[in-house]
Amino acid sequence: MRILVTGGAGFIGSHLIDRLMAQGHEVICLDNFYTGHKRNILKWMDHPYFELIRHDITEPIRLEVDQVYHLACPASPVHYQFNPVKTVKTNVMGTLNMLGLAKRVKARFLLASTSEVYGDPEIHPQTEEYRGNVNPIGIRSCYDEGKRIAETLAFDYHRQNDVDIRVARIFNTYGPRMLENDGRVVSNLVVQALKNMPMTVYGDGSQTRSFCYVSDLVEGLMRLMNGEQIGPVNLGNPDEYTILELAEAVRHLVNPQAEIKFAPLPQDDPRRRRPDITRAKTWLGWEPTLPLSEGLKLTVEDFRQRLQQPQPTTYSEAGIASNS
Numbered sequence: 001m002r003i004l005v006t007g008g009a010g011f012i013g014s015h016l017i018d019r020l021m022a023q024g025h026e027v028i029c030l031d032n033f034y035t036g037h038k039r040n041i042l043k044w045m046d047h048p049y050f051e052l053i054r055h056d057i058t059e060p061i062r063l064e065v066d067q068v069y070h071l072a073c074p075a076s077p078v079h080y081q082f083n084p085v086k087t088v089k090t091n092v093m094g095t096l097n098m099l100g101l102a103k104r105v106k107a108r109f110l111l112a113s114t115s116e117v118y119g120d121p122e123i124h125p126q127t128e129e130y131r132g133n134v135n136p137i138g139i140r141s142c143y144d145e146g147k148r149i150a151e152t153l154a155f156d157y158h159r160q161n162d163v164d165i166r167v168a169r170i171f172n173t174y175g176p177r178m179l180e181n182d183g184r185v186v187s188n189l190v191v192q193a194l195k196n197m198p199m200t201v202y203g204d205g206s207q208t209r210s211f212c213y214v215s216d217l218v219e220g221l222m223r224l225m226n227g228e229q230i231g232p233v234n235l236g237n238p239d240e241y242t243i244l245e246l247a248e249a250v251r252h253l254v255n256p257q258a259e260i261k262f263a264p265l266p267q268d269d270p271r272r273r274r275p276d277i278t279r280a281k282t283w284l285g286w287e288p289t290l291p292l293s294e295g296l297k298l299t300v301e302d303f304r305q306r307l308q309q310p311q312p313t314t315y316s317e318a319g320i321a322s323n324s
Helices: 011-022 077-082 084-105 141-161 185-194 214-226 243-254 278-284 292-307
Strands: 002-006 026-031 050-054 067-070 108-114 165-170 199-202 208-210 233-235 240-242 260-263
Touching (some): 002 011, 002 084, 011 026, 067 084, 067 214, 077 084, 077 141, 084 108, 084 141, 108 141, 141 165, 165 214, 185 199, 185 292, 199 243, 208 243, 214 233, 233 278, 240 243, 243 260, 243 292
Parallel strands (some): 002 026, 002 067, 067 108, 108 165, 199 260
């Protein structure tokens, strides 16, 4: 099968490509390298079934493919808030272009949506029927509302043009190849602990998240793509942790002497976030298998190896970060 992965040089996209290549598919990686990195796909560069195209999806492109995994969009607050207009354009124009491509060549299209469509949720845990509590003019809305309109476009293309769509709502995901400077809570805490810096917890640390290891997530995406259900389907780990519990786990693993410091909570930061994965279990036979304790060990080791090389100052060192 010939498969297009937008954002394929990114954190999740590159792990997905590894799985697709291992299954013997022809894979086209489309990336503008805003947050993606060539090192993530370096091992496939000379493979006859792999093709890398440097391209920004806000511009149309013509390709012949059987499936489209549409992952392209900065997913951490530091990156999507840096150029919010670009983020909106990526979610709207980019999704339009990819849906147009899928329509032309009759490819199946999977949208990587997000738990951020639920905003700061008023029900817990979050089911796919919940319509969310999003601030449409807040600093996170370029991403939150952008993904909501991307879902709208996907379902409208399905209803109006019979495009074969799948919609995944991805909850917090972590693992090797996360950017050192992405400002997300796992990478922030791990990098700070490895660098003997104070570990930053925003608010009082009582806000919760659910952390899914990247290999589990990729398995869910592939089952959704190749299954019969359109979605939306929540993909995430239903085990819920406070941010303070996560910080303590990282500290215990990396540097028991590390100091934990508290900082003001960012605007519109969700208080609780946990997926109801009943649909994923029922429709896909999917649920996460790797516990946080094991996944953190693998993630820490990856960061430790990369930090041995000279790195630019991280956003978290500059005081820009999030509990996302």
